[in-house]
Amino acid sequence: MELNxxxxxxxxxxxxxxxxxAEPVGSRAISKKNELGLSSATIRNEMADLEEMGYLIQPHTxxxxxxxxxxxxxxxxxxxxxxxxxxxAIEELQRELAGxxxxxDRAILRxxxxxxxxxxxxxxxxTPVGEKTEIKKIDLVPVAEDSVMLIIVTxxxxxxxxxxxxxxxxxxxxxxxLNAVLTNKTADEISYDVIQEIENIxxxxxGIEPKVIIxxxxxxxxSISELDDGEIYVENAKSILKYxxxxxxxxxxxxFSFLEDKNNLKKLIAQTDNDGVRATIGTENEPxxxxxxxxxxxxxxLDGKAVGKLGVIGPKRMNYSQVFASLDxxxxxxxxxxxxxxxDE
Amino acid sequence: MELNxxxxxxxxxxxxxxxxxAEPVGSRAISKKNELGLSSATIRNEMADLEEMGYLIQPHTxxxxxxxxxxxxxxxxxxxxxxxxxxxAIEELQRELAGxxxxxDRAILRxxxxxxxxxxxxxxxxTPVGEKTEIKKIDLVPVAEDSVMLIIVTxxxxxxxxxxxxxxxxxxxxxxxLNAVLTNKTADEISYDVIQEIENIxxxxxGIEPKVIIxxxxxxxxSISELDDGEIYVENAKSILKYxxxxxxxxxxxxFSFLEDKNNLKKLIAQTDNDGVRATIGTENEPxxxxxxxxxxxxxxLDGKAVGKLGVIGPKRMNYSQVFASLDxxxxxxxxxxxxxxxDE
DNA sequence: TATTAGCACTCAACTCTTTTGAGTGCTAAT
DNA sequence: ATTAGCACTCAAAAGAGTTGAGTGCTAATA
Numbered sequence: 216m217e218l219n220x221x222x223x224x225x226x227x228x229x230x231x232x233x234x235x236x237a238e239p240v241g242s243r244a245i246s247k248k249n250e251l252g253l254s255s256a257t258i259r260n261e262m263a264d265l266e267e268m269g270y271l272i273q274p275h276t277x278x279x280x281x282x283x284x285x286x287x288x289x290x291x292x293x294x295x296x297x298x299x300x301x302x303x304a305i306e307e308l309q310r311e312l313a314g315x316x317x318x319x320d321r322a323i324l325r326x327x328x329x330x331x332x333x334x335x336x337x338x339x340x341x342t343p344v345g346e347k348t349e350i351k352k353i354d355l356v357p358v359a360e361d362s363v364m365l366i367i368v369t370x371x372x373x374x375x376x377x378x379x380x381x382x383x384x385x386x387x388x389x390x391x392x393l394n395a396v397l398t399n400k401t402a403d404e405i406s407y408d409v410i411q412e413i414e415n416i417x418x419x420x421x422g423i424e425p426k427v428i429i430x431x432x433x434x435x436x437x438s439i440s441e442l443d444d445g446e447i448y449v450e451n452a453k454s455i456l457k458y459x460x461x462x463x464x465x466x467x468x469x470x471f472s473f474l475e476d477k478n479n480l481k482k483l484i485a486q487t488d489n490d491g492v493r494a495t496i497g498t499e500n501e502p503x504x505x506x507x508x509x510x511x512x513x514x515x516x517l518d519g520k521a522v523g524k525l526g527v528i529g530p531k532r533m534n535y536s537q538v539f540a541s542l543d544x545x546x547x548x549x550x551x552x553x554x555x556x557x558x559d560e
Numbered sequence: 561m562e563l564n565x566x567x568x569x570x571x572x573x574x575x576x577x578x579x580x581x582a583e584p585v586g587s588r589a590i591s592k593k594n595e596l597g598l599s600s601a602t603i604r605n606e607m608a609d610l611e612e613m614g615y616l617i618q619p620h621t622x623x624x625x626x627x628x629x630x631x632x633x634x635x636x637x638x639x640x641x642x643x644x645x646x647x648x649a650i651e652e653l654q655r656e657l658a659g660x661x662x663x664x665d666r667a668i669l670r671x672x673x674x675x676x677x678x679x680x681x682x683x684x685x686x687t688p689v690g691e692k693t694e695i696k697k698i699d700l701v702p703v704a705e706d707s708v709m710l711i712i713v714t715x716x717x718x719x720x721x722x723x724x725x726x727x728x729x730x731x732x733x734x735x736x737x738l739n740a741v742l743t744n745k746t747a748d749e750i751s752y753d754v755i756q757e758i759e760n761i762x763x764x765x766x767g768i769e770p771k772v773i774i775x776x777x778x779x780x781x782x783s784i785s786e787l788d789d790g791e792i793y794v795e796n797a798k799s800i801l802k803y804x805x806x807x808x809x810x811x812x813x814x815x816f817s818f819l820e821d822k823n824n825l826k827k828l829i830a831q832t833d834n835d836g837v838r839a840t841i842g843t844e845n846e847p848x849x850x851x852x853x854x855x856x857x858x859x860x861x862l863d864g865k866a867v868g869k870l871g872v873i874g875p876k877r878m879n880y881s882q883v884f885a886s887l888d889x890x891x892x893x894x895x896x897x898x899x900x901x902x903x904d905e
Numbered sequence: 906t907a908t909t910a911g912c913a914c915t916c917a918a919c920t921c922t923t924t925t926g927a928g929t930g931c932t933a934a935t
Numbered sequence: 936a937t938t939a940g941c942a943c944t945c946a947a948a949a950g951a952g953t954t955g956a957g958t959g960c961t962a963a964t965a
Contacts, residue, residue, distance in 0.1 A: 239927095241927065241928050242928075242929080243927085243928075253937080254938050254939080255928095255938090256930095256937075256938050256939070256940090259928090259929070259930075260937090263929090263930080273928095274946095275944085275945065275946070276945065277926095277927070277929060277944045277945045277946075278927080278928065278929085278945080278946075279928065279929090318719075318720055318721075351702075351709070352699075352701045354697075354699060354711075356696055356697045356713050357696075358696055358713070364696070364713055366711065366713065368701050368703070368709055368711065370703070372709065372719040374716075374717040375663055452797075453813055453816035453817060456809050456810075456812055456816065457813065461809075462809055464807055464809060467801060468801040471797070471801065472798060475796075475798060584956095584957085586956065586957050586958085587957075587958080588957075598908080598909090599908070599910080600909090601908075601909050601910070601911090601959095602907085604958070604959075605907095605908090605959095608958090608959080618957095618958085619917095620915085620916065620917070621914090621915050622915040622916045622955095623915095623916080623917080623956080624956080624957065624958090
């Protein structure tokens with residue numbers, strides 16, 4: 216059987232309708248829209264065909280049809296009309312996103328929030344992770360009798376407190392050595408050998424006790440290794456409760472648990488290695504728990520390099536065209552951000 | 561009518577029972593426990609009295625009784641038995657909380673998480689906010705052609721990127737002046753006058769263009785003013801869905817919305833200015849939305865000074881004794897943390 | 906005088922049955 | 936090829952009946 220134009224139009228109409236109503240769509244409803252000028256009986260025949268071809272499902276004999284995963288997939292690939300985001304909405308987004316930003320991870324968080332606000336689905340966003348995090352400066356600041364704060368400036372700032380007997384003057388000397396050796400290197404260029412080289416200098420020329428410096432340098436190495444670890448944020452999880460498919464509290468709770476497990480979530484979103492906006496629909500999602508959901512993701516870049524992911528999780532009958540348009544827009548806007556800012560708390 | 565010992569025992573038994581069952585408690589259930597050796601008829605008479613006195617409520621004629629807010633209040637103040645947390649659980653907590661901590665806000669986050677894990681209610685925790693944040697060091701690091709990262713080291717590290725035409729050498733000089741004037745001052749000691757004094761030095765001795773330095777110093781002042789702003793984290797919000805009082809998805813959604821509004825939440829938790837663990841029960845809570853919930857809060861301190869809040873939000877029939885004990889324990893453990901660490905990302 | 910056994914009464918919640926209506930598939934007419 | 940017409944299906948809503956936990960009151964009892 217062939218999927219001719221009329222069938223496509225009917226399928227499109229059914230999915231469009233189902234996306235807003237969340238109720239099985241009957242032949243009469245499609246017929247009454249009158250865009251095709253066909254009677255319900257004709258629609259009925261076509262719907263039976265579409266079901267046979269796997270695009271539609273009938274929950275029970277006397278019900279209307281709902282789209283199958285295959286139906287959604289076809290819709291997303293070929294049927295869905297392009298959603299055009301209004302100029303004012305775009306300007307609003309730009310204002311919200313770029314206005315008074317001084318910290319990159321805050322901006323990213325805000326982007327996630329805005330994606331959630333625009334789509335009203337749950338949003339997931341990762342902070343930038345670049346293989347090329349270049350070290351700009353390292354500092355050791357005594358903060359108490361026996362502890363020193365290690366500060367590593369890259370595109371962002373990371374810090375941690377180290378317990379050590381290093382004196383104030385020693386901190387300054389060690390910091391000088393660290394800067395001399397490490398500045399302008401990327402995190403992956405710094406092997407443990409490099410750190411040992413620093414150890415030798417410190418023990419030799421500076422005459423610092425090996426035990427003391429080894430301890431400190433271990434933390435330095437560890438911190439540098441962790442530089443590229445990203446965070447993941449979930450926004451608007453509550454929207455899940457808004458959709459009738461999650462009226463069942465237990466089902467909703469399962470999803471909440473899933474969203475709370477950040478590691479799992481990172482893994483999920485990392486594996487969608489996409490170019491442009493992509494959707495995985497229902498059973499296309501690996502986690503069992505998402506088999507009734509769709510996930511739409513996009514990479515965002517900074518400086519032209521893909522460094523993070525933005526994703527939307529919602530019911531399979533989500534408003535794909537709007538979500539696609541929103542993610543596309545927001546990822547582009549994030550890319551523009553790097554001009555203004557780059558930072559971290 | 562007098563609230564004699566027997567009435568107290570009965571009230572206690574009813575509330576204890578209701579806390580676990582979430583179902584109206586009948587006279588027979590209490591009688592059968594047989595701790596008092598009274599028949600259901602006698603219990604019934606006492607229950608009628610307790611209702612008249614305002615401690616109990618009968619949802620409808622043929623139902624058992626549930627505690628009123630007044631009943632809970634009396635229970636919390638006078639009836640509740642002290643919950644004793646096991647030694648292993650305490651050790652477990654200490655291990656989890658103090659192990660490998662290098663960042664203070666992470667530790668706080670973990671404390672919130674652990675409170676949620678111990679109680680299985682939703683937990684709210686604020687990051688430390690001290691009026692006495694002492695500036696340890698300030699740095700200006702060029703990160704791009706036209707931007708400089710401002711780093712302020714206190715007990716934690718804050719940073720932001722500033723667009724400026726300041727050169728690398730100028731950064732060093734300005735940083736020197738900033739350190740000379742601001743080091744060891746607390747945030748509230750630094751008025752705008754102090755900043756202007758720095759401006760004069762920079763323009764005068766260093767000969768930097770006023771326009772350029774004013775821009776930078778504005779950011780410095782702003783950042784210092786923001787030093788004491790705290791964050792608030794919500795953990796285990798999903799647990800709300802676990803309790804029958806929130807079986808109604810719409811009700812749950814309202815609470816989720818409330819928990820998402822961080823500013824409101826900060827305000828709520830800030831106003832409970834308490835010493836030790838405190839509960840506000842049902843209508844004692846100001847926000848309309850919490851009138852069916854209880855909020856239990858405790859201040860935690862670092863260095864002996866109260867700097868943050870930890871709170872638990874749950875149904876009115878929450879396990880108060882366990883929550884009280886957990887919050888008490890955790891707030892004490894947080895106080896001990898300051899020995900090991902102090903940090904920020 | 907305090908307690909309790911006994912009994913009629915109440916009412917939410919459950920079960921079972923009936924009704925409703927949206928929707929289908931098939932057939933015969935156009 | 937399309938459509939009007941009709942019998943059929945079945946989930947969901949509405950209604951009717953049943954159950955049972957729980958009460959309040961009264962009269963008997965310790």
